[in-house]
Amino acid sequence: MEALYWGCLIGGAVFAIVSLVLGDLIDGLLDGAFEMPGVDFFKPVVLAGSITAFGGAGILLTRYSSLSVMSSLILSLLIGIAAAMLVFFAYIKPMRNSDVSIAFSMKELAGKIGEITIPIPANGFGEVMIRFASGSTIQTASSFEQLPIAAGARVVVVDVVDGVLRVSEWDEDVLKEL
CATH class of the missing domain: 2.40.50.140 (Nucleic acid-binding proteins)
Known part of the structure; x- marks a missing residue:
């Protein structure tokens, strides 16, 4: 189970670094392929943040708590969902509302x-x-x-x-x- 947690943590961290360095290039190539119309909660940055938090929480709970494997898994999932909600409501939603252009044709x-x-x-x-x-x-x-x-x-x-x-x-x- 710890291998799954490590995979999620490393995969999320790699995604964050790659999107930071090559974000505009990847966005141009994929052109919103992973975005679902009308559903802002499932944006790649929200999902990646959730998976990364799930992996990190799973590693910490497995190594430093006396919880059972199933309890650690459930608590890690809840922490991942909480992280997704935090990223969405603290970053995505305010940025969407501030996207105002003063350009004109x-x-x-x-x-x-x-x-x-x-x-x-x-x-x-x-x-x-x-x-x-x-x-x-x-x-x-x-x-x-x-x-x-x-x-x-x-x-x-x-x-x-x-x-x-x-x-x-x-x-x-x-x-x-x-």
């Missing part, structure tokens, strides 16, 4: 309101700053109507062509008439 900028930071000539390029809740971005822009737009003017992004925002001057008076 250029196509999402269509319809956004911005401010010209570098004037746009009639047939040239300037820059527009668009503010988000998470910050702001400055992008290259050109005039949609082929008219010059002065710095400080409010504009609306009409569309995005080849990574350049095509903007039109924002006219509040036109909106009031509508």
Whole structure:
């Protein structure tokens, strides 16, 4: 029985070291092959932590306690399950909830309101700053109507062509008439 415990302990430790060193490479190659959709509790890191804790607890209980083999096995299993729960609730769940991205797609900028930071000539390029809740971005822009737009003017992004925002001057008076 002690050989099983040692195998679990060593296997879990090797998995931890390999995933630490080659984690991104392995994740790219396997592309989530071991993850079950909707079941976060069975992630590889949780299972590996559980197996490692099971092996370590089994070795300690076998060598340093007067428990029977069956009692040591059951207690080791319970310790492994407790370790899995600890890893899941202390690491996996908080990390899943903190996975927030502030990235945006250029196509999402269509319809956004911005401010010209570098004037746009009639047939040239300037820059527009668009503010988000998470910050702001400055992008290259050109005039949609082929008219010059002065710095400080409010504009609306009409569309995005080849990574350049095509903007039109924002006219509040036109909106009031509508």
